[in-house]
Amino acid sequence: MEATIKVTPEVKGRLDKLKNYPRETYNEVIDRLTRDALEEAAEELTDEDIRDIEEAIADIKAGRVYTTEELKLELGID
DSSP states (O other): OOOOOOOOHHHHHHHHHTOSSTTOOHHHHHHHHHHHHHHHHHTSOOHHHHHHHHHHHHHHHTTOOOOHHHHHHHHTOO
């Protein structure tokens, strides 16, 4: 099913600038942009991710870090 949507000249101008090639249809542009936006939204940080990052920053500030060489030595890796 097709539908007609009304866009302002400003939005049409922005859509024109977002075309990958001159004959790309507005439907293709909108489809690509919405797919990209949905993928990006799915990749956003979760609350758990943010907590983990905050913990890591606190560890760094407190000096609880190891060099690669120290870690290799501790783990017995050559």
